[in-house]
Amino acid sequence: MIPLIDAFKCNGCGVCVKRCPPQVIGLVSDRAAIVEMLCEECGICAEVCPIDAVIFRLPDYEPHGVHECYRATR
Amino acid sequence: MRPGEKKYPHVFSPGKLGKLETKNRIKYASTETNFNYRDGFVADKEVAYMEAQARGGAGMVTTQGAYTDPGAEGKGYVGMMGIWDDKYIPGLKKIADVIRKYDSVSVLQLMHCGRVGGVELDYTVGPSVVPQRLPRFREPREMTVEQIEQCVDEHVQGARRCIEAGFDAVEISGIVGYLLSNFISPYTNQRTDQFGGSLEGRAEFPRRIVAGIRKEVGEDYPIIIRLCGDELLHDRGGNTVDDTLEINRIICGAGVTMLSVTVGWQESPDSVISRDIPQGHWMYIAESMKKNLELPVCMAYRLFQPEQPEKAIADGTIEFWESCRAMIADPYLPTKIAEDRQEDIIPCVACNLCLARLFRDAELNCAVRPSLGHESEPEYGFYGFAEAEEKKKVVIVGAGITGMQAGAICAEKGHDVTIYEKDDHVGGQTATASNGPWGDEEFMRLVNHLKVRCEKAGAVIETNKEIDAEFLESIEADEIALATGAVPDRDQFAGGHGDNVVSCLDVMNDRVEIGKKVCIVGWKGVAISVALYLIDKGGYDVSIVGPTKKFGLDVNPSYIWRYIKKLKQSGVEQYTLHTIKEITAEGVLAEDKEKNGVTIACDTVILANMAPNKALTSKKPNVAVMGDALITRRGNGALLDGYRYGMKW
Numbered sequence: 001m002i003p004l005i006d007a008f009k010c011n012g013c014g015v016c017v018k019r020c021p022p023q024v025i026g027l028v029s030d031r032a033a034i035v036e037m038l039c040e041e042c043g044i045c046a047e048v049c050p051i052d053a054v055i056f057r058l059p060d061y062e063p064h065g066v067h068e069c070y071r072a073t074r
Numbered sequence: 075m076r077p078g079e080k081k082y083p084h085v086f087s088p089g090k091l092g093k094l095e096t097k098n099r100i101k102y103a104s105t106e107t108n109f110n111y112r113d114g115f116v117a118d119k120e121v122a123y124m125e126a127q128a129r130g131g132a133g134m135v136t137t138q139g140a141y142t143d144p145g146a147e148g149k150g151y152v153g154m155m156g157i158w159d160d161k162y163i164p165g166l167k168k169i170a171d172v173i174r175k176y177d178s179v180s181v182l183q184l185m186h187c188g189r190v191g192g193v194e195l196d197y198t199v200g201p202s203v204v205p206q207r208l209p210r211f212r213e214p215r216e217m218t219v220e221q222i223e224q225c226v227d228e229h230v231q232g233a234r235r236c237i238e239a240g241f242d243a244v245e246i247s248g249i250v251g252y253l254l255s256n257f258i259s260p261y262t263n264q265r266t267d268q269f270g271g272s273l274e275g276r277a278e279f280p281r282r283i284v285a286g287i288r289k290e291v292g293e294d295y296p297i298i299i300r301l302c303g304d305e306l307l308h309d310r311g312g313n314t315v316d317d318t319l320e321i322n323r324i325i326c327g328a329g330v331t332m333l334s335v336t337v338g339w340q341e342s343p344d345s346v347i348s349r350d351i352p353q354g355h356w357m358y359i360a361e362s363m364k365k366n367l368e369l370p371v372c373m374a375y376r377l378f379q380p381e382q383p384e385k386a387i388a389d390g391t392i393e394f395w396e397s398c399r400a401m402i403a404d405p406y407l408p409t410k411i412a413e414d415r416q417e418d419i420i421p422c423v424a425c426n427l428c429l430a431r432l433f434r435d436a437e438l439n440c441a442v443r444p445s446l447g448h449e450s451e452p453e454y455g456f457y458g459f460a461e462a463e464e465k466k467k468v469v470i471v472g473a474g475i476t477g478m479q480a481g482a483i484c485a486e487k488g489h490d491v492t493i494y495e496k497d498d499h500v501g502g503q504t505a506t507a508s509n510g511p512w513g514d515e516e517f518m519r520l521v522n523h524l525k526v527r528c529e530k531a532g533a534v535i536e537t538n539k540e541i542d543a544e545f546l547e548s549i550e551a552d553e554i555a556l557a558t559g560a561v562p563d564r565d566q567f568a569g570g571h572g573d574n575v576v577s578c579l580d581v582m583n584d585r586v587e588i589g590k591k592v593c594i595v596g597w598k599g600v601a602i603s604v605a606l607y608l609i610d611k612g613g614y615d616v617s618i619v620g621p622t623k624k625f626g627l628d629v630n631p632s633y634i635w636r637y638i639k640k641l642k643q644s645g646v647e648q649y650t651l652h653t654i655k656e657i658t659a660e661g662v663l664a665e666d667k668e669k670n671g672v673t674i675a676c677d678t679v680i681l682a683n684m685a686p687n688k689a690l691t692s693k694k695p696n697v698a699v700m701g702d703a704l705i706t707r708r709g710n711g712a713l714l715d716g717y718r719y720g721m722k723w
Binding site for chain 2: 001058
C-alpha cells in the first residue's frame with residue numbers, strides 16, 4: 001500500500017520530505033510527491049503530516065464491482 | 075520419504091491434537107497482517123497469504139486473531155478480522171477451506187487485545203486502570219462485571235462461529251498484553267472482586283472463557299490457548315514464574331487441549347525475540363510447562379532452524395514447533411526442510427520490520443521477502459517467476475544483497491546474468507555487518523541464501539573483479555545495473571582524508587589498525603553498529619559524534635532502545651547535537667548547540683557517514699542504479715530495490 005498525497009490539501013510544508021526514512025519524498029509544484037518505486041510503505045509520512053494530507057489507510061469495505069453511475073437511470 | 079524427513083524424523087512425524095492428526099509437527103503461528111478490510115471482513119489478500127502458508131507444507135496453520143466484540147474494543151490492529159457476527163462466517167470459511175485444501179489442520183484464533191486494543195477508539199479496556207507505558211496505546215477503562223461476563227459470552231459465540239466456518243480447532247490468545255494476560259497479571263489486574271485479588275481470582279476470567287468454549291464445542295473439539303510462561307514484568311509487579319505456572323494450571327484444567335507458551339509482554343524491559351537472544355533460548359520455559367502441566371505444549375520464539383525443535387520434540391518437551399516470523403519470511407520453510415534444501419529458505423533475520431509496520435497501522439512487510447502480501451500476483455513471483463519472453467543479457471556491478479537479489483530474479487526469468495564483485499567474497503555491507511556482535515552473524519544466512527539462489531538460477535558471480543569506468547563503457551549488455559553500495563563520505567568534512575581517519579567498513583572487516591581512543595563520526599545505525607562491534611571486542615575508549623538529537627533514528631524501534639542501553643552501559647560518550655567542523659590530527663572539532671567549540675580528542679577517527687558510492691557512473695541509457703548506490707537506506711530498502719529491478723525485465 002503506497003501512500004497517496006492529497007494534492008488538493010497538501011500545503012507543501014515539507015515535514016514528510018524531512019521525515020521519510022528512505023528519503024523518497026520531494027516537492028513538485030509545492031506539493032509533496034512520492035517516488036513510488038522506492039517507497040517502503042512504512043507510513044511515516046502519514047503519521048507526521050500535520051494536516052492529514054497523506055492518505056494511508058486500508059479500504060473500509062470490499063469495493064463493489066458495479067459503480068453507481070451504471071445503475072443510475074437518466 | 076524425502077531426505078529432510080530422515081534428517082529431522084521427529085519434526086516430520088505425524089502429530090496429534092486431541093483426536094486430530096497432523097501430517098507433521100510444524101504449526102504456523104498466528105500473525106496479524108493488516109490485510110483485511112477495516113470493517114472486519116476477510117480480504118482476498120489475506121486468503122492468498124493463508125493459502126501460501128498452507129501450501130508451504132505446515133501441518134497446522136493458524137489464522138490471525140479475530141476480535142470478538144461488536145464495539146471493536148478488542149480490535150488491536152486496523153486490518154484485523156472480526157468474528158462478532160454471523161456475517162463474517164463466509165469470509166472466514168474461505169480461509170478454512172483453503173487451509174484444508176492443502177491437507178493442513180486449520181486453527182482459528184480468537185483475540186481480544188485488551189490493554190493494547192481499541193485501535194479505532196480513544197480508549198482501551200482492561201481489568202483495572204493502569205496507565206500505559208508505551209506511547210502508542212490509549213488509556214484503559216475498568217471493565218464492569220457485566221462487561222466481563224458479556225466478553226466471556228462473546229468468546230464462546232466466536233468459538234461457535236469458528237466451527238460453523240469449518241475450522242478444525244480454536245485458539246485463544248492471552249499473551250503480550252492482550253485482555254486475558256491483563257487479567258492474569260497483578261501488574262494490570264488490581265481488582266478485588268471475583269476476577270482479581272488471589273491467584274484463582276486472576277485466573278477466573280480466562281478459566282471461564284475456556285470452560286464456556288468447552289461447553290459450547292463439545293468434548294472432542296481441540297482448544298489451544300496461548301499463555302505467557304514468564305511475563306518478564308518483574309520490575310513492575312508482574313507474576314512470578316511460579317505464580318504463572320499455577321495460573322496456567324487452573325486455566326488449562328478447564329478443558330484446554332494444547333498450550334502454546336510464550337514469553338514476555340510488549341512492555342517487558344528485556345529482549346525476547348531480537349537477535350541478541352540465542353536461538354532456542356526460551357526452551358526451558360516450555361520444558362517447565364510440559365513437566366508441570368502434563369499437557370501438550372508448543373512454542374515459537376527464536377526457533378528459526380529445525381535442529382532445536384527436532385531435539386525438543388524428540389525429548390518430548392514440545393509437541394509442535396510453532397513458527398511465525400520464520401514463516402512470514404518463507405512460508406515454504408516446511409517443504410524446504412523436508413526436501414533437505416535449507417539453503418533455499420529465505421531466512422528471517424529477526425529485523426522486526428513486520429512488527430514496526432503493524433504498529434504504524436501499515437500492512438505487514440517483510441525485509442527479506444518483498445512478495446509478502448502479493449502471493450496472488452504472478453509478477454511478484456512468489457510461486458516462481460514466469461519465463462521472460464525476450465531474453466536479455468544483464469550485467470550487475472556489485473554482489474551485495476541488492477545485486478544478488480536482482481541477479482537471482484533475472485536469472486530465474488531466464489536472462490543471462492553476470493554479477494561482478496570487486497571483493498573476494500559476496501555480501502557487501504551485509505557481510506560486513508555480520509561481523510557485529512549479539513547475533514548479527516545471522517545476516518550471513520541471508521547472504522548465503524542469495525548466493526545459492528543466484529547459483530541455482532544460473533547467474534554467474536565473478537569475484538575479485540573490480541570494474542572501472544572504461545570497462546563499464548565497453549560492456550556489451552542489454553541492461554546494466556550498478557549496485558555498488560555505500561561508502562563513508564570522506565569529503566563531507568575538512569580533514570576527512572587524514573592519516574588518522576579510517577572507514578567504518580575497514581574497521582568492521584578488521585582491515586586497519588586503530589588506536590585505543592576512537593571517535594565515530596556518524597549518527598545512523600551504522601555508527602551504532604561500529605560502536606557495538608568495538609565494545610564487544612573490548613579495550614577501546616569509544617565516542618560517537620553527530621548533529622542529530624538522537625542517534626540511530628533509522629534503526630527499528632524494537633532494537634534501538636537496547637542498543638542505546640548497551641552504549642550507555644559500556645560508557646560510550648554520545649555527542650548528540652554536535653555539528654562536525656573539522657577533523658585534525660588531534661581528533662574531531664565540533665560545535666555544540668550553543669555554538670561552543672568542542673574538541674573530541676582521539677587516536678583514530680572512524681567515519682560512518684555513509685553516502686552512495688559514486689565511484690562508478692555512466693550516461694549510457696541502459697544503466698540503472700539501485701540499492702545504497704542510489705540512496706543509503708536500511709537492508710529492507712536494498713532488497714526491495716533488487717526485487718523491483720528483477721521484476722522489471
